[in-house]
Amino acid sequence: MQNRQKELNTELYIAKRMLEKGEETKAVSKPIVFLAIAGITLGVAVMILSISIASGFQNEVREKIIGFGSHVQISSSYNNVSFESSPLLIDEINRDEIRKDKRVKSVQVYAYKPAIMQAKESHEQTSEGEAIRDIQGVVFKGISEDFNTTFFKKHLKEGVIPIFNQNKISDSILVSRYIAEKLRLSIDDKVSTFFVKQEGPKQRNLIVAGIYETGLEDFDKQFCFIDINQIRKLNEWGIETYLQVQENCDHGYVILEAKVFGGNQNYRYSWNNEPFGVEVKKILCPIKDTVIQLVATDFESNGYLDPEEPKSIADTAWLTIKMDGANEKECNCDELNTSLQPNYINDSVTKFKIGTNSFTTQLRTSGGSGVKYSGGIEVLLNKFEELNEGEEVVQKYVGPQYNVTTIIDQNEEIFNWLEMLDMNVYIIIGLMILVAIINMTSALMVLILEKTQMIGILKALGATNWNIRKVFIYNGAYLIFRGLLYGNLLAISVILLQNYFHIITLPQENYYVSVVPMDFPFLVLFLVNLGAFIVCYLALVLPSYIVTKITPVKAIKFD
Numbered sequence: 001m002q003n004r005q006k007e008l009n010t011e012l013y014i015a016k017r018m019l020e021k022g023e024e025t026k027a028v029s030k031p032i033v034f035l036a037i038a039g040i041t042l043g044v045a046v047m048i049l050s051i052s053i054a055s056g057f058q059n060e061v062r063e064k065i066i067g068f069g070s071h072v073q074i075s076s077s078y079n080n081v082s083f084e085s086s087p088l089l090i091d092e093i094n095r096d097e098i099r100k101d102k103r104v105k106s107v108q109v110y111a112y113k114p115a116i117m118q119a120k121e122s123h124e125q126t127s128e129g130e131a132i133r134d135i136q137g138v139v140f141k142g143i144s145e146d147f148n149t150t151f152f153k154k155h156l157k158e159g160v161i162p163i164f165n166q167n168k169i170s171d172s173i174l175v176s177r178y179i180a181e182k183l184r185l186s187i188d189d190k191v192s193t194f195f196v197k198q199e200g201p202k203q204r205n206l207i208v209a210g211i212y213e214t215g216l217e218d219f220d221k222q223f224c225f226i227d228i229n230q231i232r233k234l235n236e237w238g239i240e241t242y243l244q245v246q247e248n249c250d251h252g253y254v255i256l257e258a259k260v261f262g263g264n265q266n267y268r269y270s271w272n273n274e275p276f277g278v279e280v281k282k283i284l285c286p287i288k289d290t291v292i293q294l295v296a297t298d299f300e301s302n303g304y305l306d307p308e309e310p311k312s313i314a315d316t317a318w319l320t321i322k323m324d325g326a327n328e329k330e331c332n333c334d335e336l337n338t339s340l341q342p343n344y345i346n347d348s349v350t351k352f353k354i355g356t357n358s359f360t361t362q363l364r365t366s367g368g369s370g371v372k373y374s375g376g377i378e379v380l381l382n383k384f385e386e387l388n389e390g391e392e393v394v395q396k397y398v399g400p401q402y403n404v405t406t407i408i409d410q411n412e413e414i415f416n417w418l419e420m421l422d423m424n425v426y427i428i429i430g431l432m433i434l435v436a437i438i439n440m441t442s443a444l445m446v447l448i449l450e451k452t453q454m455i456g457i458l459k460a461l462g463a464t465n466w467n468i469r470k471v472f473i474y475n476g477a478y479l480i481f482r483g484l485l486y487g488n489l490l491a492i493s494v495i496l497l498q499n500y501f502h503i504i505t506l507p508q509e510n511y512y513v514s515v516v517p518m519d520f521p522f523l524v525l526f527l528v529n530l531g532a533f534i535v536c537y538l539a540l541v542l543p544s545y546i547v548t549k550i551t552p553v554k555a556i557k558f559d
Helices: 002-019 029-069 095-100 150-154 177-182 228-235 384-396 412-450 452-460 465-501 522-539 543-549 552-557
Strands: 072-076 104-118 135-143 156-159 172-176 190-195 202-212 223-227 239-245 254-262 267-271 281-284 290-301 308-310 315-325 349-354 357-365 376-381 402-406
Touching: 029 150, 029 384, 029 412, 029 465, 029 522, 072 384, 095 104, 104 228, 135 177, 135 228, 150 156, 172 177, 177 202, 202 228, 223 228, 239 290, 239 357, 254 267, 254 290, 254 315, 376 384, 384 402, 412 452, 412 465, 412 522, 412 543, 452 465, 465 522, 465 543
Parallel strands: 135 223, 172 202, 239 315
Antiparallel strands: 072 376, 072 402, 104 135, 104 190, 104 376, 156 202, 172 223, 190 202, 239 254, 254 281, 267 290, 290 308, 290 315, 315 357, 349 357
């Protein structure tokens, strides 16, 4: 027992002596140990910074791509390969149930529509003196009041992000700085925009409300944001129904006429809950207060011999007729084409006269069934790491007639490129650990050789090889720990300086970011530190075998 205690005391004494600084008679090991610690410090710092930069860059680019398209998209299975969206019936998707999932941040409707924008002013002329104005092909993304604006608020450079309401069509748009500079547009400028339709281009004069810049040049060159109601109206999704009294009598009768827009133009009408028919006009006999209801939609046949059935969601309009004064119970006109002397009070209220009788009509509509349609639905998740689970949640509430895709499916090339960055990090980590192993192995071998006499004395006193090896291994572990500590402090200092002061910049047109982004994934960095320590520690076992080759007699004589 006393011998064992003596051995233990001897080991502790050696460990203490080896950890002392500047007290060794031989200074051979001091620069070697210093270089070993410095090597580990720099290696660990490089590993942490590599992971930090790769993670920060990946997160930054992913965030920008997701800002344009969310994590999961639901679209019609009839969508073509172009940017023109096919209509999707919103109410067939259970959005409320999707929103309830804890992984879901928001659910929003969208639609795409290609267009050509024309510069406000010309800066060139043809040989005939005609002005030449630049044009830019763009894709408008229609958004509504449910759109999550967090991302674009972060990248907004001028103006404001327009607020859209599904009950009112807005002319405001959000454009990128690239497009604004090319077309020389400023905030509140009107820009002529041409949308392609089967019957020919349709022009809209839109107003620039905001200018954004994300650094994703391919996206900034392409995307502008518009009220989804503009796209609904251009694509004639759904039905808009109106009722009006004709200004003149027709063959001596007051005529009530239906005005319907949208759909496939093959309309059917239901007057006051009657079956659908083709009758677009009704004779009106305005001698008492009444309300006329009209339900209209378009019809389509699925096959040559199949009966026609409603295609779009029907829309309803109501015309309230109030008698201001009825001296006669006669509703026919005095002449075949007598004017009813309409007085348009506003867009919905009109006053008419038939002889001595006068009446007022007030139109009320449901706003059209176009609001029931969109080009698709986007689901924004709380975390990118939950993408697969989020896709499963969405798929659960979507039928087979719809496509469910992720942001990775739509941008495979970019995400494959981002994944390749991980390979670079793995290579750097491997090289840095290899350097650390070589440094520590060299340092340990020098320490052992320098302490040859001491090893011989310990063996002569009865210390075992393993007891002596443990002393050197523990000392090596202590040096590794110091290197890891200094390396972490150095790396964290660089990360904090970069994140706060943006010292290192990048050309945004090439790297999508203007400064080097540095993230701090704590769990990953902890595992890297732990793995590096374990690997380097295990690497000390092999050189410690030199102790077993040292004999006490030769070692004591060693100088």
